[in-house]
Amino acid sequence: xxxxNQVTPEIIEELKKISGDRVVVGADVNxxxxxxxxPIYGTKMPDVSIDVLSTEEVSAIMKICYDNNIPxxxxxxxxxxxxxxxxxxxxxxxxxMRMKQILEYDTxxxxxxxxxxVLLNDLAEDALKQGLLYPPDPGEKFATLGGNxxxxxxxxxxxxxxxxxxxxxxxxxxxxxxxxxxxxxxxxKTSSGYSLLNLIIGSEGTLGIITELTLKLIPAPKQTVSLIxxxxxxxTCISTVPLFKKxxxxxxxxxxxxxxxxxxxxxYLGKAVFPRNIGGQDVGAYLLVTFDANTQDAIDxxxxxxxxxxxxxxxxxxxVADTPxxxxxxxxxxxxxxxxIEEQTKLLxxxxxxxxxxKIADFxxxxxxxxxxxxxxxxxxxxxxxxxxxxxxxxxxxxxxxxVKQVDQFMRKLYAKTTELGxxxxxxxxxxxxxxxxxxxxxxxxxxxxxxxxxxVFDPKMILNxxxxxxxx
Numbered sequence: 203x204x205x206x207n208q209v210t211p212e213i214i215e216e217l218k219k220i221s222g223d224r225v226v227v228g229a230d231v232n233x234x235x236x237x238x239x240x241p242i243y244g245t246k247m248p249d250v251s252i253d254v255l256s257t258e259e260v261s262a263i264m265k266i267c268y269d270n271n272i273p274x275x276x277x278x279x280x281x282x283x284x285x286x287x288x289x290x291x292x293x294x295x296x297x298x299m300r301m302k303q304i305l306e307y308d309t310x311x312x313x314x315x316x317x318x319x320v321l322l323n324d325l326a327e328d329a330l331k332q333g334l335l336y337p338p339d340p341g342e343k344f345a346t347l348g349g350n351x352x353x354x355x356x357x358x359x360x361x362x363x364x365x366x367x368x369x370x371x372x373x374x375x376x377x378x379x380x381x382x383x384x385x386x387x388x389x390x391k392t393s394s395g396y397s398l399l400n401l402i403i404g405s406e407g408t409l410g411i412i413t414e415l416t417l418k419l420i421p422a423p424k425q426t427v428s429l430i431x432x433x434x435x436x437x438t439c440i441s442t443v444p445l446f447k448k449x450x451x452x453x454x455x456x457x458x459x460x461x462x463x464x465x466x467x468x469x470y471l472g473k474a475v476f477p478r479n480i481g482g483q484d485v486g487a488y489l490l491v492t493f494d495a496n497t498q499d500a501i502d503x504x505x506x507x508x509x510x511x512x513x514x515x516x517x518x519x520x521x522v523a524d525t526p527x528x529x530x531x532x533x534x535x536x537x538x539x540x541x542x543i544e545e546q547t548k549l550l551x552x553x554x555x556x557x558x559x560x561k562i563a564d565f566x567x568x569x570x571x572x573x574x575x576x577x578x579x580x581x582x583x584x585x586x587x588x589x590x591x592x593x594x595x596x597x598x599x600x601x602x603x604x605x606v607k608q609v610d611q612f613m614r615k616l617y618a619k620t621t622e623l624g625x626x627x628x629x630x631x632x633x634x635x636x637x638x639x640x641x642x643x644x645x646x647x648x649x650x651x652x653x654x655x656x657x658x659v660f661d662p663k664m665i666l667n668x669x670x671x672x673x674x675x
Contacts, residue, residue: 204664206291207271209249217250217294220262226251234280235295236288239540242551242606243285243636248275248295255300257374257382257413264411265380267294267665274378275667276407278319278346282353283552284634286406290675291668296411298348304328305414311388312419313371318348318412325417335422337363339455340630341537348412354404356630358455358492358536361587365630367403369418375402375410378661388416401656406632407667409660423494425501426454428529430521431512432477432485436460436570439487440563442515443586446491447559449511451504455492456587457536461485463581466542467535475531480518489517489586490536492529539583539592547596549578549605553613553637555620556590556629568619569593576608590629617644633671641671 218225226232227250237245254260267274273293280287289295301317304325308314309332316325322336323343329336340350340357349355351373356365372386386392386399402410433439439458446453461478468474478485489512493504509520523529544550557565566582573580577600584591593616595609617627617640627637627644642650653672658664669675 204668205271206273206293206665206668209272209293213266213270213272214250216266217252217263220259220266221252221254224253224255231295235277235297238277238280238282238285238287238634240283240285240550240552240636242549243634244288244290246288246290246292248289249292251295251297253297253300257376260296260376260411260413261380261382263294263296264376264378268379268663271663271665273665273668276411278349279321279344281342281345282349282634283554283631284628284636286353286632286634286667286670288635290635293665298346298411298413301413307332307334308388309334312421313388313416314419315414315416316347317414318346318351320347321345322347322350329419330422333422334419336369336417336419338366338369341540343537347415347417351403351412351415352405352407353630353632356585356588356590358457358533358585360585360590361456362452362454363420367400370399370403370415371418372416373399373402373412374414375412377410378663378666383410386416404632406634406671408657408670408672409666411666423454424496425498426492426494426529427501427505428523428532429489429491429493429505429508429512430476430523430532431489431491431517432480432519432521433487433489433517434483434485436487436566437563438516439489440566440586442489442512442517443562444559445511445515446508446587449507451493451508451511453491453508453587454494455490456585457490457583458487458586459490459536459539459583460487460581463539463543463583464488464535466546466581467538468542470538470542470545471534473531473535475535477519477521483518485518490532543581543594543596547598549597549600549602550594551609551613552592552594552631553616553627554590554592554629554631555616555625555627556588557620557623557625559587559589561623561625562586562589562591565591565619565623565625569616572612572615576612578605578608585629588629589625613640614643620644635670635674638671638674
């Protein structure tokens with residue numbers, strides 16, 4: 203595998219000629235740049251960090267690093283959960299957070315040009331002011347768009363509108379060699395050779411550094427409403443999910459979660475939104491469903507149809523969040539699940555498997571069968587509409603070594619079951635450095651070899667975000 207050189211004082215001086223006092227060295231480097239939000243996979247301080255400002259600057263830096271065999275890791279907000287932006291080989295970290303301009307709206311073609319450091323939340327709010335919607339809606343609203351594209355983030359609205367990949371029209375990318383390339387175009391379809399654009403999407407910063415994006419927008423729906431549907435138990439809750447599609451309903455979002463994880467989130471927020479007891483009976487699980495439409499009559503009809511559907515399927519009640527304040531509260535609780543878990547947990551790991559929607563109940567029941575074999579607590583929630591489940595292993599009293607060993611055993615069982623059910627080991631978080639071995643077991647040696655060979659074509663010296671996705675150092 204590749205060998206790397208140290209960052210010498212001479213190289214640092216070359217970098218300073220390009221980036222000035224934004225070249226930060228040694229102990230002055232922000233410790234956040236050593237990790238993402240899942241430090242259990244390991245941390246590593248880079249030798250140098252640079253908060254970059256432009257495509258041309260990134261290109262000039264990469265040429266120096268490529269010529270000198272210096273490893274480079276690119277990061278945005280660092281909100282990932284698989285160690286994808288951890289600089290495990292040291293070297294240089296490039297942070298794109300200062301590249302945060304929304305450059306231009308093209309309302310005739312329904313696209314927007316942005317820099318990669320623009321936060322998802324900022325684009326979402328700004329687009330709405332134009333009467334437009336950027337449909338991808340990952341739970342972490344303060345991730346960067348460059349990071350979203352690099353992991354092909356999914357989110358709550360993927361059930362109706364698709365994942366981030368479906369909204370990337372074009373991009374500017376700096377290759378590990380420093381070459382600047384344009385990929386894609388402002389068109390709705392193409393059959394023009396291999397889709398290099400789609401190779402970069404989801405590649406977790408291993409093939410190139412995204413410095414500009416052209417993203418598809420849609421007209422914002424005029425009406426939205428959310429339904430809170432409590433159930434006595436998780437099995438009944440999950441079994442309701444396929445009924446929405448069978449009834450020709452098209453929810454914008456369709457989420458499930460258990461009572462315990464809701465309590466963690468509401469305690470974190472200091473605000474209770476969801477009912478925990480109905481008619482003297484404890485609620486065990488919930489569906490949170492959102493519909494959108496362009497008229498109030500259409501929304502009213504959807505609410506009536508959905509309420510009848512879930513009550514017939516066993517829901518204890520249906521609560522309608524039909525004002526902006528009620529919807530904001532409901533979705534704030536859902537969006538804070540991870541923060542609530544983190545606040546109450548000392549040791550934490552997670553997976554985000556995706557299975558066919560018809561197999562969600564089988565997978566959830568399997569977790570319930572095996573979680574008693576382990577000393578940690580298991581909490582789960584997920585995008586029920588598209589089969590993407592988030593499973594967290596949590597402990598406040600286990601020793602690290604015992605926790606890591608047991609989690610590995612647990613994850614191997616989960617990933618094997620995922621493969622058996624026809625699923626994949628990650629729906630939106632990616633592979634990073636934390637899931638490489640599990641991916642290899644799932645997809646097999648030929649697929650891993652193909653991915654590594656693609657990596658070598660883009661990055662002959664293997665300097666860009668080394669040791670991630672398809673191979674280990």
